[in-house]
Amino acid sequence: MKTVNLTINGIDVTVPSDYTVLLAAREAGIDIPTLCYLKDVNEIAACRLCVVEADIKGRPLRNLPASCVLKVEEGMNVRTNTPRVREAVKTNLELILANHNRECLTCNRNGTCELQKLCDEIGVDDIPYVGERREPVIDKVSQAIIRDASKCILCGRCVATCKQVQGIGILDFTKRGFETEIAPAFDFSMDDAPCVYCGQCINACPVAALRERTHIDEVWEAIDDPEKYVVVQTAPAVRASLGEEFGLPVGTRVTGKMVAALRRIGFNNVFDTDFTADLTIMEEGTELLGRVKNGGKLPMITSCSPGWIRYCELFYPEFVENLSSCKSPQQMFGALAKSYYAEKMGINPKNMVVVSIMPCISKKQEADRPEMEVSGIRDVDFSLTTRELGDMIKQARIDFKRLPDENFDKVLGEYTGAGVIFGATGGVMEAAIRTVADILTGEDLEDIEYHAVRGIEGVKEAALTLPIEGVDTEIKVAVVHGTANAAKVLEAVKAGEKDYHFIEIMACPGGCVHGGGQSHVSAKERIDVDPRVNRANALYEEDVIMVNRKSHKNPEVIKLYETFLKEPNSHLSHKLLHTHYEP
Ligand code: HC1
Ligand code: SF4
Numbered sequence: 001m002k003t004v005n006l007t008i009n010g011i012d013v014t015v016p017s018d019y020t021v022l023l024a025a026r027e028a029g030i031d032i033p034t035l036c037y038l039k040d041v042n043e044i045a046a047c048r049l050c051v052v053e054a055d056i057k058g059r060p061l062r063n064l065p066a067s068c069v070l071k072v073e074e075g076m077n078v079r080t081n082t083p084r085v086r087e088a089v090k091t092n093l094e095l096i097l098a099n100h101n102r103e104c105l106t107c108n109r110n111g112t113c114e115l116q117k118l119c120d121e122i123g124v125d126d127i128p129y130v131g132e133r134r135e136p137v138i139d140k141v142s143q144a145i146i147r148d149a150s151k152c153i154l155c156g157r158c159v160a161t162c163k164q165v166q167g168i169g170i171l172d173f174t175k176r177g178f179e180t181e182i183a184p185a186f187d188f189s190m191d192d193a194p195c196v197y198c199g200q201c202i203n204a205c206p207v208a209a210l211r212e213r214t215h216i217d218e219v220w221e222a223i224d225d226p227e228k229y230v231v232v233q234t235a236p237a238v239r240a241s242l243g244e245e246f247g248l249p250v251g252t253r254v255t256g257k258m259v260a261a262l263r264r265i266g267f268n269n270v271f272d273t274d275f276t277a278d279l280t281i282m283e284e285g286t287e288l289l290g291r292v293k294n295g296g297k298l299p300m301i302t303s304c305s306p307g308w309i310r311y312c313e314l315f316y317p318e319f320v321e322n323l324s325s326c327k328s329p330q331q332m333f334g335a336l337a338k339s340y341y342a343e344k345m346g347i348n349p350k351n352m353v354v355v356s357i358m359p360c361i362s363k364k365q366e367a368d369r370p371e372m373e374v375s376g377i378r379d380v381d382f383s384l385t386t387r388e389l390g391d392m393i394k395q396a397r398i399d400f401k402r403l404p405d406e407n408f409d410k411v412l413g414e415y416t417g418a419g420v421i422f423g424a425t426g427g428v429m430e431a432a433i434r435t436v437a438d439i440l441t442g443e444d445l446e447d448i449e450y451h452a453v454r455g456i457e458g459v460k461e462a463a464l465t466l467p468i469e470g471v472d473t474e475i476k477v478a479v480v481h482g483t484a485n486a487a488k489v490l491e492a493v494k495a496g497e498k499d500y501h502f503i504e505i506m507a508c509p510g511g512c513v514h515g516g517g518q519s520h521v522s523a524k525e526r527i528d529v530d531p532r533v534n535r536a537n538a539l540y541e542e543d544v545i546m547v548n549r550k551s552h553k554n555p556e557v558i559k560l561y562e563t564f565l566k567e568p569n570s571h572l573s574h575k576l577l578h579t580h581y582e583p
Helices: 022-025 083-098 114-120 157-165 198-205 217-222 235-241 242-246 255-265 274-295 304-317 317-322 329-347 363-370 386-395 417-421 427-441 485-494 523-528 531-545 555-565 571-577
Strands: 004-007 011-016 053-056 075-077 144-149 173-176 181-184 210-212 227-235 268-272 352-358 381-383 460-469 471-480 502-508
Touching: 004 274, 004 352, 004 555, 011 022, 022 075, 022 523, 083 114, 083 217, 083 427, 157 173, 157 198, 173 329, 217 227, 217 381, 217 386, 227 255, 227 274, 227 329, 235 255, 235 274, 235 386, 235 417, 235 531, 235 571, 255 268, 255 502, 268 274, 274 329, 274 417, 274 427, 274 460, 274 555, 274 571, 304 317, 304 352, 304 485, 317 502, 329 352, 329 502, 329 555, 329 571, 352 363, 352 386, 363 381, 417 427, 417 531, 427 460, 427 471, 427 502, 471 485, 471 555, 485 502, 555 571
Parallel strands: 004 075, 227 268, 227 352, 352 381, 471 502
Antiparallel strands: 004 011, 053 075, 144 210, 173 181, 460 471
């Protein structure tokens, strides 16, 4: 690897030749402020907070170059802390603030806002430029996403994320000059634009211009209502991020504390979506084998990520029939809580409220879909994000870090390692293989870690030879995360270049661990830390310590089939746990 030598603030630095000055400074322990910069996603030098003074072998560079796009050069001498640089950074921040809704105290991002933090660090203590402000547009139409232009600083991080990372491009700069705004085309609301509610734009936003619609008040109301029996389920990925809401490092696993907090908040039962993740494997695995044996529609594609379902419906309707008919674990959980569990406990399902805690924005929209109910009873009543749970814990004045570790409640809180890894890209596939391989070989296989489907590569492939009806059959699978990657794979399947039996698709890059509802990780932290990796590792760690690591070994799933559903894909399973999507 070619390297170059340069000096930053008098410190000698040697870095790869393709580095920018911003990254080189970071390596030397020098912090250059940024707002529009998002590593590998948005490197457009728009906010001009990362400006530096520099010369190359004594020849000064003109103006103040932006370090996020300035490539390092041999003999470069960079200064980040001069009066000229400090003055420019402060003025640029003051100009951003002049056109910003500064109601920080009541802002959803108070405390996690990157603009607020920089103003504090840079010492902005006045707003010298007060003039006309843009007329704010606040789009509150959607059940899932709110767009508030009064908070937008036009950094473009959301635009680049939706376009490049997700390959969708709902958001863009509209209008000109003073009127410039980031919005869907034709002033559409987020609901009228083909937004899949992945929420990746929310994760990218440094301020509160994009955020989830919150349902916290409705959940408190249900908890405080003595007539209601309120149960909560937590998605696999939440345990790998919730701690970040309380200052713990990205990817700290907090399963036991999360359970304790939910109990103290006042839920009647604290259950785990991992239980129905295990159940999904039983239902989906059986469906896959049925399709392979009976010439059904292949490749079968997973259906647990509602962002992916919406993407499929909007952009690739020709693949709707390839979707597994299984509802997602979130919805399966709701349907079972209000039937199997309610019956067992003698609770009137009409008085039961099911709340889910998800790393996801799209789960709000999924819970709202008309087909997600059984006999007029909604599966899930409220879906909250990891961040909203963090807010509820704070509102309840719970000292999260000092909580003891507690266990989930019995029955719907029983889960295996296979259920836990659902939250990372490749996890559903690995869980499915663990069960399908055991069933087809008739053995209890010990080698159960399928590393070919792990990791953050955009598209992963694997092939396994398994005996189907006595004949060794090659099963080809693919794992895809992020909708831009989904498009690539679907195009290859359409063109006949690829022929898989089974594909796992998750709308979010990295899978649910990096869902749009997870704790915010600032752009600065994202230079050094990849939340997709840290959080996935937390889930794989939990998998390893579980007594049962295969979905078909979940004792409560076994009991559920024995006493209620009878067998996977039974009539009752179909009524409660499956659905149908229209192309
Ligand atoms: Fe997911 Fe799933 S893994 S979709 O990412 O299949 O949100 O965590 O809960 O439903 O189990 C999300 C996560 C989640 C479902 C499961
Ligand atoms: Fe784009 Fe996803 Fe944001 Fe919708 S939610 S605008 S699809 S990034």
